[in-house]
Amino acid sequence: MSGFDTRAAAALADSTLKTAVERTAGTAEAKRTLAVAAFPDFEAARTRAAAIKDHVIAHLGHYLEQFEANAIAAGAQVHWAATADEACRIVVDICRKANAKNVARSKSMLGEEIGLQHALAEAGIGRIETDLAEHIIQLADERPSHIIWPAMHKTREQVSALFKAKHRTPHEEDSIAAMAESARRELREQMLGADVGISGANFLIADTGAVCTVTNEGNAELSLVPPRVHIVTAGIEKIVPSMPHAVHMLRMLARSATGAALTQYTTFYTGPKRAHDRDGPEEMHIVLVDNGRTNMREEGLADMLRCIRCGACMNHCVVFRQIGGHAYGGTYPGPMGAVLTPALDGLAPNRDLVQACTLNGKCQEVCPVRIPLPTLLKGWREKSWREGLEPTSMRMGLGLWAWVARRPALYRLATGLALRAMRLLGRRGWIETLPLAGGWTRHRAMPRPAASSFMAQYRKERRP
Amino acid sequence: MNARDAILGRLRGAAPDAAQAAALLVAPERPAVDESALEAEFLARLALPSVSASHDAIDTIADLPAAIARYLDAQGEAPTLCLPPDPRLDPCDWRGFTLHDVAAPAEVAALAIARRGIAETGSLIFETSPAAPMLPNFLALHHIVLLATRDIAPYLEDAPLPGTQPRAHYWITGVSGTTDIEGTYVRGAHGPRFLHVILLRG
Amino acid sequence: MTQQVALFVTCLVDLMRPRIGFAAIRALEAAGCDVIVPQGQTCCGQPALNSGDRDHAAALAKQTIAALEPYAAIIVPSGSCAGTIRCHYPEIFADDAQWLPRAQAVAAKTHEVMAYLDDVLGWKPDGVSLDATATYHDSCSGLRELGIKAQPRRLLKAVDGLKLAPLAGEETCCGFGGTFCVKYPAISNAIVGEKANAIDATGADLLLAGDLGCLMNMAGKLHRDGSTVRAFHAIELIAGMGDGPAIGEEP
Numbered sequence: 001m002s003g004f005d006t007r008a009a010a011a012l013a014d015s016t017l018k019t020a021v022e023r024t025a026g027t028a029e030a031k032r033t034l035a036v037a038a039f040p041d042f043e044a045a046r047t048r049a050a051a052i053k054d055h056v057i058a059h060l061g062h063y064l065e066q067f068e069a070n071a072i073a074a075g076a077q078v079h080w081a082a083t084a085d086e087a088c089r090i091v092v093d094i095c096r097k098a099n100a101k102n103v104a105r106s107k108s109m110l111g112e113e114i115g116l117q118h119a120l121a122e123a124g125i126g127r128i129e130t131d132l133a134e135h136i137i138q139l140a141d142e143r144p145s146h147i148i149w150p151a152m153h154k155t156r157e158q159v160s161a162l163f164k165a166k167h168r169t170p171h172e173e174d175s176i177a178a179m180a181e182s183a184r185r186e187l188r189e190q191m192l193g194a195d196v197g198i199s200g201a202n203f204l205i206a207d208t209g210a211v212c213t214v215t216n217e218g219n220a221e222l223s224l225v226p227p228r229v230h231i232v233t234a235g236i237e238k239i240v241p242s243m244p245h246a247v248h249m250l251r252m253l254a255r256s257a258t259g260a261a262l263t264q265y266t267t268f269y270t271g272p273k274r275a276h277d278r279d280g281p282e283e284m285h286i287v288l289v290d291n292g293r294t295n296m297r298e299e300g301l302a303d304m305l306r307c308i309r310c311g312a313c314m315n316h317c318v319v320f321r322q323i324g325g326h327a328y329g330g331t332y333p334g335p336m337g338a339v340l341t342p343a344l345d346g347l348a349p350n351r352d353l354v355q356a357c358t359l360n361g362k363c364q365e366v367c368p369v370r371i372p373l374p375t376l377l378k379g380w381r382e383k384s385w386r387e388g389l390e391p392t393s394m395r396m397g398l399g400l401w402a403w404v405a406r407r408p409a410l411y412r413l414a415t416g417l418a419l420r421a422m423r424l425l426g427r428r429g430w431i432e433t434l435p436l437a438g439g440w441t442r443h444r445a446m447p448r449p450a451a452s453s454f455m456a457q458y459r460k461e462r463r464p
Numbered sequence: 465m466n467a468r469d470a471i472l473g474r475l476r477g478a479a480p481d482a483a484q485a486a487a488l489l490v491a492p493e494r495p496a497v498d499e500s501a502l503e504a505e506f507l508a509r510l511a512l513p514s515v516s517a518s519h520d521a522i523d524t525i526a527d528l529p530a531a532i533a534r535y536l537d538a539q540g541e542a543p544t545l546c547l548p549p550d551p552r553l554d555p556c557d558w559r560g561f562t563l564h565d566v567a568a569p570a571e572v573a574a575l576a577i578a579r580r581g582i583a584e585t586g587s588l589i590f591e592t593s594p595a596a597p598m599l600p601n602f603l604a605l606h607h608i609v610l611l612a613t614r615d616i617a618p619y620l621e622d623a624p625l626p627g628t629q630p631r632a633h634y635w636i637t638g639v640s641g642t643t644d645i646e647g648t649y650v651r652g653a654h655g656p657r658f659l660h661v662i663l664l665r666g
Numbered sequence: 667m668t669q670q671v672a673l674f675v676t677c678l679v680d681l682m683r684p685r686i687g688f689a690a691i692r693a694l695e696a697a698g699c700d701v702i703v704p705q706g707q708t709c710c711g712q713p714a715l716n717s718g719d720r721d722h723a724a725a726l727a728k729q730t731i732a733a734l735e736p737y738a739a740i741i742v743p744s745g746s747c748a749g750t751i752r753c754h755y756p757e758i759f760a761d762d763a764q765w766l767p768r769a770q771a772v773a774a775k776t777h778e779v780m781a782y783l784d785d786v787l788g789w790k791p792d793g794v795s796l797d798a799t800a801t802y803h804d805s806c807s808g809l810r811e812l813g814i815k816a817q818p819r820r821l822l823k824a825v826d827g828l829k830l831a832p833l834a835g836e837e838t839c840c841g842f843g844g845t846f847c848v849k850y851p852a853i854s855n856a857i858v859g860e861k862a863n864a865i866d867a868t869g870a871d872l873l874l875a876g877d878l879g880c881l882m883n884m885a886g887k888l889h890r891d892g893s894t895v896r897a898f899h900a901i902e903l904i905a906g907m908g909d910g911p912a913i914g915e916e917p
C-alpha cells in the first residue's frame with residue numbers, strides 16, 4: 001500500500017473524523033449555496049475573477065515590480081525568495097536582527113508550505129499560533145487538515161480535552177463558546193508580548209504597495225499591530241493591480257470560503273508605523289516567495305496560480321469529505337492540493353493524489369476563479385503515465401483493452417468470450433466475486449452481463 | 465544571480481495595457497444597493513446575523529457621551545472608555561466617564577470614528593493616523609463606532625479614499641468571530657464581542 | 667422528414683446492458699429518427715484518456731471519429747461517453763491540424779440521447795406509462811460537461827403514472843469515476859455507501875440515471891446492502907421498457 005492508501009484507510013476507519021469533517025464542510029457547503037444564490041450574477045463574477053487573475057499572471061513581472069516600488073516608497077522592506085528554504089532563512093534572519101524571542105503568527109498557508117514553523121523552531125524562536133484552529137493544531141502538535149479550517153478534523157470533544165490539558169485556566173462548561181473563551185484568555189497576553197508578527201497575504205495591491213489580510217477572528221491585527229516588526233510572507237501570485245480589483249476578489253473569496261458577504265476583518269497594511277502614529281510596527285518586511293510558481297506558470301499550470309485559497313473545492317469534494325485533509329499528505333489538501341502538491345513536492349511521491357479523484361467536476365463548478373481542476377489533474381495523469389509511474393497492471397490492462405478495441409472484429413470475438421466467462425460466475429443476475437475486479441466486488445455486486453452483446457443481438461435482429 | 469533577478473527574469477513580458485486592467489472593472493457584479501436609501505440599507509446589513517451590530521443615533525456630537533453611557537449602562541458595564549485623541553471629539557463632555565487613551569489588554573470599551581460606512585456589507589471603514597490608533601478597536605470587548613450618516617457610501621469600491629494610503633486601512637464587518645470548532649459560530653474569538661454603531665445624523 | 671442518426675452504443679452498454687441501446691433506438695424511432703448502428707465502433711477511449719494514456723486515447727478517438735463522421739447526428743446513451751466525444755476529442759487533437767477539424771465536426775454533432783430527444787427534437791414519450799416512484803441521480807459528466815439536468819426530468823414527466831421523488835444530493839458524485847472505483851475501492855465504497863443510503867431514504871421503487879457506469883456502481887451497492895430499489899437507465903423508462911428486468915435482474 002502506498003502512503004496515501006495507508007492514510008486514506010486510517011481516515012476511513014476513523015468515524016470521529018468523518019463526523020468532524022461533515023460538521024464543518026457540510027455547514028460551509030450549505031452557507032456557500034445560500035450566498036451564491038443571493039448574489040446577482042455569480043457566474044459572471046467568477047468569469048471576471050478568473051480574468052483578473054489571468055491578467056495579473058500574464059503580466060506578473062510588471063505588477064511585482066510595481067508592488068515592490070510602492071511598498072518600498074511606503075517604508076516597507078521587500079525581500080525575494082526563490083525557494084522555501086531561502087524564504088525561511090530571510091524570515092529567521094529578520095527575527096534574529098530584531099532579537100525576537102517570540103513571534104505571533106497569523107495563519108498563512110504559504111507559511112505552512114515553506115515550513116516556517118520548523119525553521120523558527122530550529123532557530124530557537126518561540127512561536128504563538130493565533131488563529132484559533134492553528135492554536136489547536138499547535139497544542140496537538142499536528143498538521144492542518146484544511147486551508148480555511150485547519151482543525152476541521154477535530155471534534156468539539158477532542159478540542160475540549162486538549163484545552164483542558166494544555167490551557168492555564170481552561171474552560172469549565174463544555175460548550176464551544178466556553179472553549180473559544182479559554183483560547184481567548186490563553187492567547188491574548190501572548191499576542192501582546194510578541195516581538196515579531198508574521199502573516200501571509202491574501203492580496204498584494206500593486207498600485208499602493210499594500211498587503212491585505214482577511215480574518216474573522218481579528219487575530220491578524222492583534223498579532224501584527226503590537227510587535228516591533230511585521231513580516232509578511234506571500235506567494236508572488238497574490239498580486240492584484242488595484243484596490244477595486246481586490247474588492248472583486250474579496251467578494252468572491254468570502255462567499256466561496258464561508259458563505260459570508262465579507263470577512264469580519266479586512267485590513268490593508270501599507271508600510272510600517274508613520275510618524276506620530278500611536279501604534280503599529282517599526283519595521284515591515286515583505287518576503288515575495290516563488291517556490292515553484294514561475295515553473296508552474298511555464299509548465300502548463302498557470303491556471304492554478306489563480307487560486308485564492310478559499311477551500312470551496314475541498315468542501316465540495318466527495319473524496320475529501322470521506323478521507324479529510326491529512327490523507328493527502330501535503331500542505332494543501334483536496335482538489336487544489338492534488339494539483340499543487342506534485343508541483344511543489346514532485347509527482348512521483350504524490351501520484352496517488354492525481355489519481356484519487358472521480359473527475360466529477362464539482363470542484364471546478366464551485367471554484368470562484370474557474371480553475372479547471374479536473375483538466376489539470378488529467379494533465380498530471382498524462383505525465384505520470386509518460387514517466388512510467390503508473391502500476392504495470394494498469395498499464396497492461398489499459399494497453400490490452402486499447403489494442404483489442406482498435407480491432408473491432410477481434411473485439412467482438414474477445415468480449416463475447418469474456419462475457420460468457422463472466423456469466424458463469426454469476427447467479428440470479430449478480431456476480432458477488434469477480435477475479436481481477438476484487439476492488440469492485442469487495443464492496444458491491446456486479447450485475448451479470450447479458451447473454452450476448454448489443455452488437456451481436458442487433459446484427460441478429462436487424463439483418464435483412 | 466539573486467532571487468529577485470532570477471524570478472523577474474522569468475516573468476518578463478510586455479507591460480500591461482492600463483485600459484485592459486481598467487476594463488476588468490467595468491460594471492462589476494455586486495449586491496444591489498438602493499442608493500436613495502443608504503442609511504436604511506446600511507442598517508439592514510448591520511442587523512444581519514453575520515454582522516449583528518447594534519445601533520443608536522444622535523443629532524450632534526455633543527450627544528455622544530450620553531449615547532455611550534446609555535449603551536454601557538444597558539450592557540451592565542461601568543462608564544469606562546478608551547478614547548482616541550481626535551479633535552472632533554472636543555465638543556463632548558465626558559463627565560461621569562473614566563477615560564484613557566491607551567488600551568488595556570482587557571479593555572472593556574473603545575470608541576472609534578469610522579471614515580466611512582458601506583451599505584453593501586454593513587462595513588465600517590477605518591484608517592490609522594496620529595488621532596486614530598488601531599489596537600484599541602481589536603482589544604475592546606465592546607467596540608463603539610461613531611459614523612456620520614453622510615459618510616455612508618453604497619459599495620466596497622467606495623471604501624478606499626484617494627491619495628496617499630495610511631499605514632493601515634481596515635474594514636470591520638461585525639464582531640470577532642470564529643467557526644474553527646466544528647464550523648459552529650462563536651462571537652468574541654479574540655477581539656470585540658459587541659459592535660455598537662452610533663449614527664451622527666446632524 | 668426522417669432524420670438519420672447514428673447510435674454510438676458505448677462499450678459498457680454493448681457488453682453489460684444491451685437493453686439500453688435498444689431502448690435508445692426505440693425512443694429515437696418513436697421520435698421519427700432512422701437509426702443506424704455503425705459497425706466500426708467499439709470504445710470511445712475514455713478509460714485511457716482519464717488514466718493519462720494519451721496515445722491509446724488518441725488511437726481510439728481516431729477510430730471512433732472515422733466510424734461516426736459520415737452521419738448527420740451521433741447519439742450516445744451515456745453522458746460521460748458523449749462528453750468525451752463532445753468536449754475532449756477536440757482537446758486531444760488540439761495540436762493536430764489533420765485530425766482537429768474532424769474531431770470538432772464529430773464533436774459538434776454528438777448528443778447524449780435524452781438531450782437530443784428533448785433539446786433538439788422537442789419530443790416527449792406518448793402513451794408510455796409505468797406505475798412507480800422513481801428517483802433520479804444526475805451523473806457528473808452529463809450534468810457538468812453537457813448540462814443535462816432538466817431534459818431527463820421533462821421526458822420522465824411525460825411517462826404516465828410515474829412519480830419522481832427528489833434525491834438528496836442528486837448532483838453529488840456516486841463514487842464510480844471509471845477506473846477510480848477499482849484503484850481506490852475503499853474510498854469509492856464510502857462514497858457510494860452514502861449515495862445508497864440517500865437513495866433508500868427517498869422511498870422510491872426505482873433509481874434512474876443516464877450513465878450505466880454510475881448505475882452499475884449504485885445498483886451493485888444497493889443490491890449488496892439488501893435494498894429493494896431497482897435501477898434502470900432513464901431511457902429505458904422513456905422508451906416504454908420500464909416493465910422489464912432492472913439492472914441485475916434476469917428475465
